[in-house]
Amino acid sequence: MSETRQIDLIDRLIVPLDVPSPEEAETTVALLGDHARFYKIGHQLLPIGGAGLARRLSNRGKKVFLDFKFLDIGATVEKGVASAVKLQGDFITIHSDRDALKGAVAGRGDxxxxxxxxxxxxxxxxxxxxxxxxxxxxVHDLVLFRTELAAENGADGVVASAQEAASIRARFGNDLAIVTPGVRPRGASSNDQKRIVTPAEAIRAGSDHLVIGRPILNAPNPSVAVKDIMDEMEEALADDKGV
Structure with missing residues (x-):
């Protein structure tokens, strides 16, 4: 694996706010307090106040992943991303399509x-x-093909399974950030995910950020669940550094 990117441990975990309302999302954020800093807002919250939630979290010093998965003609994606910039997010997702990615880069501007x-x-x-x-x-070849499209058309990173992360790192080094969903701590249910790994496996494979939802949101004590995941990631990072 290439040299590990320098990222604060707390920013490696992204907690998806996949709950029915912004109010419940705020409750989750309050419950986790200083244990988590990076949150994902997706399709469930976007139509019912997700944009306002993104701004509020950003204004409170949180990091925000706008998981909007735009896919349209370039001009339409450009306008959508230009609007999304106003939400003060840190990440935004675009499907790996050449025209859509070019539009996103143009919409993001400077x-x-x-x-x-x-x-x-x-x-x-x-x-x-x-x-x-x-x-x-x-699956492997399709992920690498779409990663190549991402790199050629100005993306800053990709969303990919840890099962392909090592190949992405080998081919692109640290040029692209790798964000990995489908991560489940040991013993957790896979739910609707098929290509899953543990947090330690994902970090060792080269993933930079892990999106972990239900094992945290459904835990009896979400803060403890976050701490356990952070400890597992920290162990894996220490192993990679030979500590």
Whole structure:
């Protein structure tokens, strides 16, 4: 694996606010307090106040992942990202399509904060899903193909399973950030994810940030769940440094 990126441990964990309302999201953030700093806002909250929530979290010193997964003609994505810049987010997702990525880069402009992440292959997909969608490639090759598109068209990073992270690191070094969903601590249910790994496995494979939701949100004590995940990540990082 390439040299580990220098990222604060607390910023490596992204907690998705996949709850029914902004009020419940605020309750989750308050419950986790200083144990977590990076939060993802996606489709569930976007239509019902997610934009305002993003601004509030940012104003309180939190980091915000705008998981909007834009995919449209470049001009439309450009306008969407130009609007999203106003939410003061740190990450935004765009499907790995050449025209969409070019539009996103143009819409982001010279904003120093918002990083564009290209979605490669959803972690809920496996090889059979690829076939069912009419594609004649392996999951691994499709992820690398879409990562190549991301790199060529100005993305700052990709969303990819840790199962492909090592190959991405080997090919692109530290040029791209790798954000990995589908991460489950040992013993946790896989739910609807298919290509899953543990936090330690993801870090060792080269992932920079891990998106972990239900094992935290559904835990009897979410703060303890976060601490356990942080400890596991820290161990893996120490192993990589030979500590």
């Amino acid at each position: 904003d120093p904060r918002l990083k564009i992440l290209a979605v490669t292959v959803l972690t809920s997909w496996d090889q059979q899903t690829i076939i069912d969608n009419g594609m004649n490639m392996s």
